[in-house]
Amino acid sequence: MFILAEVQPMAVAIFAMFVGLVLGLSFYFARKAKSASGYFAAGGTVHWAVNGISFAGDYLSAASFLGICGMIATKGYDGFLYSIGYLAGWIVALFVVAEPMKRLGKYTFTDALDAKFESKGIQFAAALSTLIVSVFYLIPQMVGAGVLVTPLLGLEHYVGVIMVGIIVITIVATAGMTSTTYVQFLKGSLLIVFSVVVVAYLCHAGLTTKPDQSGTVPFYEYKSLAAIEANDTITVDGYEFAGEFADGHFVKLIKDGKTSWWLKHKTEDGLKLEETQWITYKDGVKWINGAVASKDNTLRQVGNLEKIKGKTEATGPINPIKFLAILGDKETVVKRWAKAPTFKDGNDDVTVFYPKWNTGNEILRPGQKFKVEGTPLEKANFVSLMLALFCGTAALPHILIRYYTVPSPACARKSTIIAIAAIGFFYILTLFMGLGAMSSGVINLESGNMSAPLLAKSFGLFLFAVISAIAFATVLGTVSGLIVASSGAIAHDIIDRFMGVKMSDKQKVISGKIAAFAVGIIAIVLGIIFKGMNVSFLVGWAFAVAASANLPAIIMLLFWKKTTAKGITASIILGMISALTIILLSPTMYTRYGLNPADAPIPLDNPGLVSIPFSFLVLVVVSLATQKDNAKLEAQKA
Amino acid sequence: MLHEPAAKTGKDPASPYKMKLGVQMFLIYAIVYSGFVAINVIKPVLMEKIIFLGLNLAVVYGFGLIIFAILLALIYTSLCTKKEIQLKNEEGNE
Numbered sequence: 001m002f003i004l005a006e007v008q009p010m011a012v013a014i015f016a017m018f019v020g021l022v023l024g025l026s027f028y029f030a031r032k033a034k035s036a037s038g039y040f041a042a043g044g045t046v047h048w049a050v051n052g053i054s055f056a057g058d059y060l061s062a063a064s065f066l067g068i069c070g071m072i073a074t075k076g077y078d079g080f081l082y083s084i085g086y087l088a089g090w091i092v093a094l095f096v097v098a099e100p101m102k103r104l105g106k107y108t109f110t111d112a113l114d115a116k117f118e119s120k121g122i123q124f125a126a127a128l129s130t131l132i133v134s135v136f137y138l139i140p141q142m143v144g145a146g147v148l149v150t151p152l153l154g155l156e157h158y159v160g161v162i163m164v165g166i167i168v169i170t171i172v173a174t175a176g177m178t179s180t181t182y183v184q185f186l187k188g189s190l191l192i193v194f195s196v197v198v199v200a201y202l203c204h205a206g207l208t209t210k211p212d213q214s215g216t217v218p219f220y221e222y223k224s225l226a227a228i229e230a231n232d233t234i235t236v237d238g239y240e241f242a243g244e245f246a247d248g249h250f251v252k253l254i255k256d257g258k259t260s261w262w263l264k265h266k267t268e269d270g271l272k273l274e275e276t277q278w279i280t281y282k283d284g285v286k287w288i289n290g291a292v293a294s295k296d297n298t299l300r301q302v303g304n305l306e307k308i309k310g311k312t313e314a315t316g317p318i319n320p321i322k323f324l325a326i327l328g329d330k331e332t333v334v335k336r337w338a339k340a341p342t343f344k345d346g347n348d349d350v351t352v353f354y355p356k357w358n359t360g361n362e363i364l365r366p367g368q369k370f371k372v373e374g375t376p377l378e379k380a381n382f383v384s385l386m387l388a389l390f391c392g393t394a395a396l397p398h399i400l401i402r403y404y405t406v407p408s409p410a411c412a413r414k415s416t417i418i419a420i421a422a423i424g425f426f427y428i429l430t431l432f433m434g435l436g437a438m439s440s441g442v443i444n445l446e447s448g449n450m451s452a453p454l455l456a457k458s459f460g461l462f463l464f465a466v467i468s469a470i471a472f473a474t475v476l477g478t479v480s481g482l483i484v485a486s487s488g489a490i491a492h493d494i495i496d497r498f499m500g501v502k503m504s505d506k507q508k509v510i511s512g513k514i515a516a517f518a519v520g521i522i523a524i525v526l527g528i529i530f531k532g533m534n535v536s537f538l539v540g541w542a543f544a545v546a547a548s549a550n551l552p553a554i555i556m557l558l559f560w561k562k563t564t565a566k567g568i569t570a571s572i573i574l575g576m577i578s579a580l581t582i583i584l585l586s587p588t589m590y591t592r593y594g595l596n597p598a599d600a601p602i603p604l605d606n607p608g609l610v611s612i613p614f615s616f617l618v619l620v621v622v623s624l625a626t627q628k629d630n631a632k633l634e635a636q637k638a
Numbered sequence: 639m640l641h642e643p644a645a646k647t648g649k650d651p652a653s654p655y656k657m658k659l660g661v662q663m664f665l666i667y668a669i670v671y672s673g674f675v676a677i678n679v680i681k682p683v684l685m686e687k688i689i690f691l692g693l694n695l696a697v698v699y700g701f702g703l704i705i706f707a708i709l710l711a712l713i714y715t716s717l718c719t720k721k722e723i724q725l726k727n728e729e730g731n732e
Contacts, residue, residue, distance in 0.1 A: 099656060321691050
């Protein structure tokens with residue numbers, strides 16, 4: 001039996017309508033994908049305005065929509081740093097990369113890198129980099145599809161992953177880049193329009209210290225108990241003290257035979273015990289807040305303001321500027337929640353979710369996630385991340401291939417401008433949606449990623465159904481783009497150009513479709529294998545690897561005449577290896593391996609600060625050492 | 639033999655101008671972006687400072703970077719288009 005939750009008929013109807021429209025478009029456009037140019041690059045005939053919004057549809061992945069909103073909802077302004085960095089990357093794409101990429105390339109960015117050289121090394125290295133970056137990007141999208149499908153359609157994770165896989169394979173295998181373009185166009189437009197609707201609802205509802213999801217979920221008042229600590233014991237009226245856990249952070253109390261967990265909170269008025277929420281695994285059975293977990297017993301959604309500019313009155317409707325001004329005020333108090341590491345209570349595994357308080361001025365500036373006031377190393381990590389975001393966008397293969405779908409370099413430029421405007425506007429909305437979720441009591445403690453859809457749900461089921469269907473469509477649009485990019489790397493870069501297999505135009509299309517099918521199946525398998533893992537960090541990897549492997553090659557090819565084929569090849573390969581090595585040996589990965597992060601041989605979590613300059617250096621050194629190759633090339637041309 | 643672009647593009651005499659302009663604008667944006675990163679690293683508490691309408695520096699600078707990117711993009715394309723038309727007209731007159 002794979003039905004997990006109560007199905008929302010409206011959500012199913014909207015989702016089915018969207019999928020029907022998308023598949024209908026794919027079959028309609030299938031006749032346009034008979035040639036390799038039609039299949040890989042939509043024949044280079046897409047209007048620049050459509051391409052611009054499609055860029056937005058391609059770029060605004062689940063990581064952008066669900067991930068950024070979720071991170072802002074749980075960490076405040078730090079999540080918005082991703083919005084700033086992701087958008088800034090488009091400046092590199094517009095001013096440096098757009099027109100030359102269009103002028104030099106054919107179907108893939110490997111074409112552009114290799115236009116001058118006809119080098120097997122570049123063909124292989126760039127195709128490999130495309131595949132690695134695309135797979136890192138694919139996994140979180142597929143896992144996200146599985147996560148979304150449960151609340152939306154009431155189906156199991158694997159069903160969602162398989163469904164997305166089949167739909168996307170159909171989209172790509174029928175009409176390749178043409179259908180992918182229109183899926184992305186539809187999704188990009190809907191995402192922006194309905195995000196505006198959510199923000200409008202949010203401002204109309206205003207801010208309150210007791211959010212109740214438009215009257216549908218009564219506000220839950222968490223208890224705060226006065227306690228006295230003496231002689232290794234804690235005394236609380238009406239409760240029996242049963243011990244301290246997790247280095248004295250949490251207290252176990254018993255009342256009427258029922259166990260509860262409390263956070264120790266030292267205040268000016270003495271010790272307080274604050275009510276928490278908790279998950280216990282007893283003999284493999286999941287318990288939530290002292291009762292067996294079920295559809296009716298889940299963790300309560302959280303997040304609210306305890307003070308609005310020092311007061312507890314609701315604001316009523318407010319404008320967007322006032323909304324931000326209130327949330328950033330130093331007299332506004334935000335109650336957030338954090339998850340403590342799981343600890344043992346006898347044979348039981350206990351995970352406690354506990355409240356934290358921050359003033360508005362702390363929430364609306366960096367510092368809750370990125371330790372900008374920390375050690376030099378922590379600051380270096382922050383700089384490294386901002387550098388990778390800035391440099392990564394213009395080097396993402398699935399974004400670069402969109403330049404080949406328009407008729408001219410001028411159209412490539414214009415479509416990038418539409419993309420910047422659309423994506424920039426959307427990213428501004430993410431701050432409102434994230435902070436809205438943070439203050440509206442809609443954060444799911446087990447998955448912050450659902451914050452934006454759950455915020456929409458607090459305004460009504462229709463909006464939730466639409467936003468969830470769009471979130472699902474977000475996955476479809478981005479996965480389609482990634483599969484087209486991977487299919488091009490395999491069929492065009494590797495089979496056709498690197499291996500030199502002679503194929504007719506029709507055979508190229510068939511090999512592209514087979515490659516798309518194979519990558520689609522791999523994506524399904526990976527999406528199922530990685531179930532339950534927080535894999536959003538893989539998008540960060542994709543950016544870091546793309547920025548380290550591809551950007552130095554693109555920039556130097558355009559601006560340094562001494563660049564050689566061997567220089568480009570070495571820079572791609574070593575840029576990729578150095579970025580991956582730093583990531584795999586970083587403290588964050590050591591934590592994931594279950595090892596002590598302090599033992600990690602490389603102290604940096606974000607590789608960009610080292611691997612991007614290193615890749616540039618490799619390109620310069622190898623190019624200078626192989627200048628004879630360029631001289632030979634010049635002689636051949638002459 | 640080298641491969642050809644998906645859609646044939648003619649000679650673009652404005653290309654050197656556009657490339658130079660692009661690099662200049664990229665540098666301007668990179669400096670402003672670096673300023674944002676530098677404030678966060680050197681004096682993060684400055685980000686709390688209220689600038690106007692109750693909005694702090696973090697929000698104003700963050701939104702500013704996004705709006706500045708859109709403005710620069712519009713200026714860039716209008717200058718590029720103007721140059722393309724100018725060179726096309728000059729070519730036609732010759």
